[in-house]
Amino acid sequence: MATINALDFTVKIDELQKTQFVEKTYSDELSSNQVLLEIDKFSFTSNNITYGVVGEKMNYWKFFPTQSGYGIIPAWGLANVVVSNHPYVQVGQRFYGYYPMSSHLLVTINNVSSKGFVDNAKHRQALPPIYNFYTNTEQDPTFTLETEKLISIFRPLFITSFLIDDYLAEQNFYNTSQILITSASSKTAQALACLLALRKKENSLDLNLLGLTSKKNIEFVRHLGWYDQIINYDSIARLNSNQKFVVIDFTGNHNIQFQLQKLLNNNLVYNCLVGIVDWQNLKGENPLPKKGEFFFAPTQAEKRQKEWGLAKFQQNIGVAWQQFIDAIQSTISIKEHIGAQGLEQLYSDMLNGKIDPKHGHIVSLNR
Structure with missing residues (x-):
């Protein structure tokens, strides 16, 4: 019996600035239907910080349990099978999915097909299925050496954006033409703006897409070419409060929410809460007039899968994904971060908002 050394990156649940690497070992003698995956690479975006901030509330800490008081932030990436005790999963096969920020993941396999498998580990069975498929x-065919990194960075965020775009269209955009997206430079906001701009063009819709961003990111957001109007956070008061607005909030910033709610008042017809990019400003002195509605992507995904069928659901995402990936490739440059030190520095920079939106970040702990 041989052992395999592994490494987990853990964060303190109630104090995200505190991190700890935990060493552990796996045996190469696995139980029936177990497979050990070596994680080759995973993406890191502000979305991962959101996972950490709402980890307790949204059960994200339950996917990859670790020592008491700490959690492992989930990430999307790719891994290779290094040990298999399942007859239909072979050593060397490569799988994309929801991984811990770790060097390895042990899974218990169920529902195997040529397309992939479900991790049926006991602690994951009650969690949203969309996260358990590999x-x-x-x-x-979308996975190539050229696209793997872009897929890791954008695909999970893109699916959220696809579902928001789909939901808004289903609601006829709440009978308004003004769609305001905060943190307009963030990756999920980029995907949503692209989809809305495409929908607007293809269907000749009367929509005004407004991007709210910081002064330092205005040129980047303008260069994307999807927003009709770009506003910095200091200019919120210039919005036309006589018009009805849909707000898609990726910042989580309490004071920005307060300003928007006070200014727009009853003309804020749908206040959609998605991300927590500005996690350090979740609270403020003034209580919010209204709470807003948290958008939980798996709910809309499950609804559409029932209505469209899984094949049609995946086909619709695939068509929209190809349009987006064609548009985004020229705007993003990918930075790779190697080993424990590289991950720790990137985590600190992401946590403290020291990230250039021009970059997409990929981590490899096993190199």
């Missing part, structure tokens, strides 16, 4: 990259 895609066999050999059977998905």
